[in-house]
Amino acid sequence: MRGSQTITFALGVVGVCAVSLAARAQTASTLEPVQYPESYRHFVHVKSTVIGKDSPDFQRNGGIHHFYANDKAMEGYRTGLFPDGSVLVDDSLEAQESAGKTTEGARHRVAVMVKDHDRYSSTRGWGFEVFKGDSHEGSLPAEGRAACVRCHASGRDSVFSEYRP
């Protein structure tokens, strides 16, 4: 649901409460889908993390994580406020270890955040999606999306990562 539609709907009901209801409806299932970021491997490499077997996060999120940002998102890292059009990617890959060397294996998933205040007004301006393996079809259910929004709320403009110079 686009922001202008939300506003029209809200004005037709009863002010602040209606806006709140519309926002909640948008959060649940009517958000416009986030597209696969086709060119993300040419984005700027922000930083990387390896979540190993000794980490409490391994079951949920183990492997190599490379974070990428498009040019608009790089502006967000500089200013603290990510402009519309910002795209952030967490490229999650299997960590293959052999003889003390860790290399990249198969892709677990591509997790994406897209800033668009018009499309995602109810979720702090951010749309979230997850593409499993090498699929370009989003797989994130509504409850998963809600969890993303809740967790990321504590970040700086909903973003946790910082650019490594």
Add this chain to the structure above:
Amino acid sequence: MRGSQTITFALGVVGVCAVSLAARAQTASTLEPVQYPESYRHFVHVKSTVIGKDSPDFQRNGGIHHFYANDKAMEGYRTGLFPDGSVLVDDSLEAQESAGKTTEGARHRVAVMVKDHDRYSSTRGWGFEVFKGDSHEGSLPAEGRAACVRCHASGRDSVFSEYRP
């Protein structure tokens, strides 16, 4: 020493043997310096490797290695032949491990390869340099440069890495 100077010198001596001598002289100490690749953090991220404490390479090369390529070098990954102007970077960082999670620490060094058949005709068209820590001043001695050339000779157009899609 530029290629045209090398050729002029060679013609003044005795053909093939002189070319070989000129090449050897160029290899030792007279190669034009490779400049620090100021914009490499905005190059394409090619792949990453973590060399851990259990690796036989740890003492020499331990840590997180991120490889970056400029647009011309990306053409080299596609075709197998890196055109002049190609720049490849191995960004080597301390691997900091805590509670099973490995993150990036201080920079060990930035190792650079630049393709320029004119400038580096005696070393298969590639110039090599190493910048320690965050320094922008090259630190590679002539014997280190010769070792780079020898080792890389077994690569595809002197390059070992392959682009991870």
